[in-house]
Amino acid sequence: MSSFEDQFYRTDRAVWPRIKRDLSLAIWIAKLILTWFTQGRRLRKASCRALREENVLYLDDLIDSEKDG
Amino acid sequence: MANRFPSPDYHFGYRKAPVSGNTINGLGEMAQRRARQVFHGSGARKLEWSSLETFFGLTMPLHIYFRNALNRWKLRKADGPIARKRTPVSEPADMSSQLKAIARQAGAGAVGITQMTDDALYEGQTADYQTAIVIALPQDYETMKAVTTVKAAAETVDTYRNVSRIVMVLAAHIRSLGWRARAYGESADLLHIPLAINAGIGQLGKHGSVIGTEFGSNFRLASVLTDIPLATDSAVDIGVDDLCLGCQRCTIDCPADAISDQQQWVRGKKKWYVDFDRCVMYFVKTLGCGICIEVCPWSRPGRGPSLSQTLLAKRAKRDPT
Helix, strand or coil: CCCHHHHHCCCCCCHHHHHHHHHHHHHHHHHHHHHHHCHHHHHHHHHHHHHHCCCCEEHHHHHHHHHHC | CCCCCCCCCCCEECCCCCCCHHHHHCECCCCCCCCCCCCCCCCCCCCCCHHHHHHHHHCCCHHHHHHHHHHHHHHHHHCCCCCCCCCCCCCHHHHHHHHHHHHHHCCCCEEEEEECCHHHECCCCCCCCCEEEEEEEECCHHHHCCCCCHHHHHHHHHHHHHHHHHHHHHHHHHHHCCCCEEEECCCCCECHHHHHHHCCCCEECCCCCEEECCCECCEEEEEEEECCCCCCCCCCCCCHHHHHHHCCHHHHHCCCCCECCCCEEECCEEECCECHHHHHHHHHHCCCCCHHHHHCHHHCCCCHHHHHHHHHHHHHHHCCC
16 A cells, blocks of 8 residues: 555646545544544544453454454 | 553464564664564555554554544645755755754754664665754653553654644645655655754664653654755764663563663664563553653653763773773
8 A cells, every 4th residue: 555645745737636536535544533433433432441450452353353354 | 560551461362373573673783684564554555563553543542543643644745846946055064953943843853864874674665865964852741650551542642743734834834845854754765763862863772762951752753854955963872881881771661671781783773672572462451551751760851961971980990092
């Protein structure tokens, strides 16, 4: 996957590629925010539980499995 | 260890440990090579320690997470179309002064210019530019005294947002003169530290951050890469090694015990190096940590210039040659 710069920086003068860029970036950011409320909520709850119960929260169980699945 | 900071006990971790960040960073390697990304990606691609970074981001308070996202939106204008008519530059030194003045007017604390070098790029990446303009923006020292708290984390994010704004202003100005220029704020593509050192912003401290004369290491960096002809600055010797060899403040105060008293071989260079694996776990636990920056004696406002003079005078006395 390419970097943020490769994906969202545009040097062309034409308006349409820049509108497309703005739209795809807005979607990308909206997904980030949504992730904070969905996956983030689960993570924060699990994190608080692990802290309270003095357990270890394994990130590969929670984060990688969500990505793979 | 100062007990005012949280303990290095972790309620999160990996079941199957990722490749050590120290290995990826080339700790102990005698041959020169470019750096590889480990953590602090832009979120646009997966890195070896991505899960920890995801955890870091998603356990941040929403207002900090949101500010970061907002900065990403603004950074879309870090590059753009170039003016059709190119303004010729007959005196690169004058242009350097003009651009530095613009950066300072926009709020920069320090500005330096250097040739773009490969060691500022991660392996596999390219940036076909001649010159880098590096900007340092100081953080509020009083706020940063609250390191490891939400208050200090918000100040750090705001400083990154403001330094991003400055480099975007500068890059837009250069493009309006008909020359290519791309701003790199909170970037995953560029290593600001080697550029800052070459541009005379400061020297590498034992805590792995740049120490500059005026602000110590209490600042954040951003850069503009450009082709406009500019006069470059030189690396400086302000006595940082003299301080770091004798001072143990960050080494002692780092709860994660990540800062070494010895310089180490990293990708073919002997330099100060912070143990990534120890640092990053504590960094994540404490919302971006920053203890080493805050406790560094050089970071105290107004202290730096006299400290530098004293260190250099002591060295001259010790070694008159």
